Amino acid sequence: MPFGLKTAPSLFQKTMCWVFAPIMEQALVYIDDILLFSPSEEAHVLLLCRFLEIVQDYGIMLSKKNMVIGQREINFLGMQLANSQYQPESHVAQELIKHPEESLTKKQIQQFLSTKIAIQPIGSESYDPPRIVESYDSMIRIVILRTMLSTVNYLKNFLPKIAKLTRPLEKMLKKDAPAWGSTQTKAIKELKAQLQPLPPLQIPSTGKRIHQTDASDKYWRAVLLEDLNDKRHI
Structure with missing residues (x-):
């Protein structure tokens, strides 16, 4: 695909999502940035093997210098992910x-x-x-x-x-x-x-989801909450 086409990013994104569809429940794909996540080290090894199979099947080239494996903290698309939370860099x-x-x-x-x-x-x-x-x-x-x-x-x-x-x-x-x-x-x-400082937010998990709304004559708001381990997270 040539550079400069207005529709190139959306077509590339659509193709990447189609290619990695088998593992999308454990992957975040944005253009050419891919983040894989797992609940345990054993599960992550299996996920990496499946990921590499897909990469090999479709002839996708990976950048060794931009690749990190088995991280508990990582920066992704301007966000810092750690301890089940995320906040801007x-x-x-x-x-x-x-x-x-x-x-x-x-x-x-x-x-x-x-x-x-x-x-x-x-x-x-x-x-x-x-x-x-x-x-x-x-x-x-x-x-x-x-x-x-x-x-x-x-x-x-x-x-x-x-x-x-x-x-x-x-x-x-x-x-x-x-x-x-x-x-x-x-x-x-x-x-x-x-902005000083920005609070970390909880990454959505498997807890009970609560959609809380409120409104007045001028404004309306909605907040997504999650009950997890006897704690309520935004």
């Missing part, structure tokens, strides 16, 4: 903490423009520098904010009241977005405060 939260809390300053805009070439619109004999600066200001802010919100969405299970906190920030991505103000700055500060 520290560098994920650190990237969000670096996000600017205020709107971009003129100096930041000038620094960006110094690395870009202003392209004159077709059919126009001149251009308006202040308008270009304003346009770049909006573009840079949107790009940075959208990247930040995508990371927040990845961590949404660890952040309480996330929808309420991100609402004023999501408004800034709309066409008729308001000017950056204290509401947006406060939202980013509150998000950063919740």
Whole structure:
């Protein structure tokens, strides 16, 4: 399959899930990252043998330097898995903490423009520098904010009241977005405060599942709980 096709990732993922379907109850497959898990060492050896049989049957090549076997703790797709719990790796939260809390300053805009070439619109004999600066200001802010919100969405299970906190920030991505103000700055500060540290969550097991819901005129919420060994986990 050639690189660059829009549908390539989804087709690759579908194929990988089909290939490893016989062991999917004990495997997490995301594109070319595969995580195998077992309840005991003996069961894990059997799983590895079955995995290698599938790999050999389909001619799949494995990377020796990226492979680890028999680990009780492991990092997978930005998450740290250990002791039946998972939480984001520290560098994920650190990237969000670096996000600017205020709107971009003129100096930041000038620094960006110094690395870009202003392209004159077709059919126009001149251009308006202040308008270009304003346009770049909006573009840079949107790009940075959208990247930040995508990371927040990845961590949404660890952040309480996330929808309420991100609402004023999501408004800034709309066409008729308001000017950056204290509401947006406060939202980013509150998000950063919740990132230190992020609590670990329990990996779903074989316990009793409880789907707890609540709602009001403005908001609704749902939490998946699990009763296991006389303890209730989120």
